Amino acid sequence: MIKKRIIGLTGGISTGKTTVSNYLESRYKFPVLxxxxxxxxxxxxxSPVLCNIITRYGNNILLPDQTLxxxxxxxxxxxxxxxxxxxxxxxxxxxxxxxxxxINELKNDIIVLAIPLLFEAKMTDLVTEIWVISCEExxxxxxxxxxxxxxxxxxxxxxxxxxxxxxxxxxCDLVLNNNSTVxxxxxxxxxxLRL
Numbered sequence: 001m002i003k004k005r006i007i008g009l010t011g012g013i014s015t016g017k018t019t020v021s022n023y024l025e026s027r028y029k030f031p032v033l034x035x036x037x038x039x040x041x042x043x044x045x046x047s048p049v050l051c052n053i054i055t056r057y058g059n060n061i062l063l064p065d066q067t068l069x070x071x072x073x074x075x076x077x078x079x080x081x082x083x084x085x086x087x088x089x090x091x092x093x094x095x096x097x098x099x100x101x102x103i104n105e106l107k108n109d110i111i112v113l114a115i116p117l118l119f120e121a122k123m124t125d126l127v128t129e130i131w132v133i134s135c136e137e138x139x140x141x142x143x144x145x146x147x148x149x150x151x152x153x154x155x156x157x158x159x160x161x162x163x164x165x166x167x168x169x170x171x172c173d174l175v176l177n178n179n180s181t182v183x184x185x186x187x188x189x190x191x192x193l194r195l
Contacts (some may be wrong), residue, residue, distance in 0.1 A: 003017055005110045006103065008127030010118035012165050015133045016143040016178040016185060021114045023186055027165045028193065035115040035123075038098035040090045043068045056086070078157050092121045099126055119163050119171065120133055132172040134165050135179050 006100055007030075021032045042049045045067050053061055053068065057076065063069045077084040102194050103126070115123055124130065135143075137159065144155040170176050176188050 003128075004103070004108070005129070006038075006127045007110065007112045008118050008124065008130045009112055009114045009133070010116060010130065010168060010177075011133035011176075012135075012140055012141070012162055012168075012171075013116065014140050014147060015135050015165070016115055016176075017133055018020065019182060019185065020131075020133055020176060022061050022191065023189060024112050025184075026109075030110050030112050031106055033099055033102050035099075035113070035121075037176060038095040039091050039112040042094040049094065052090055066104070066109050074158075079123055083163075084161065088117075090122065092117075092123075095121070096123060096126070096195075099123070102193065117162065119168060124171075129174070130172040131174045131176060132168045133176045133178050133185075134166065135177070137165075139179065150185075158164060 006026075009017055009020060009032075011038060016116065020102065021034065024030045025032045039166065040045075043053065045065075050068055053073070057073075061069055061072055073085070077087050095115075097125075103111060113123075113127055115121065118124060118130065128188070140159060141155045144150060144158065148155075150158070174192055179186050
């Protein structure tokens with residue numbers, strides 16, 4: 001049996017994971033399984049996890065259409081480590097299960113798992129190699145402020161809620177530097193995959 005090559009793609013918030021995922025999918029036709037999609041599925045309307053969240057925080061955690069107000073939940077968990085841990089214990093097992101089921105279904109030799117919290121969620125056992133996308137912290141803050149319409153302090157708080165990039169880099173197989181242009185980022189991927 002051929003062993004699958006499973007790339008764990010991670011990095012900090014707003015370092016460029018989506019850009020790399022999209023490139024690997026479009027250029028190399030690798031299937032990309034996204035932790036965020038499984039996490040959204042876990043908290044979809046009327047799901048058991050969403051019911052638990054409502055029980056804990058009340059109906060004001062919902063949007064008018066009765067779906068989860070992710071921004072409001074973010075404000076809670078990024079300012080309270082205990083609540084962040086509670087939410088993760090609700091969602092991470094379902095994300096893991098989703099990955100395992102899909103990996104077993106796929107026939108591809110190379111699969112990419114895009115997992116922002118690869119280390120934090122203790123999912124490194126699912127992958128055969130780890131790629132970390134890195135950039136300077138000031139770039140990360142600017143991108144995050146722009147993307148999520150956050151203040152400098154809010155962006156900084158979210159970044160500090162994850163493992164540092166240095167800590168992730170120390171444990172990875174490949175570092176992709178995203179301090180420059182998208183073209184430079186793609187060149188690094190192409191060069192590595194040609195080896």
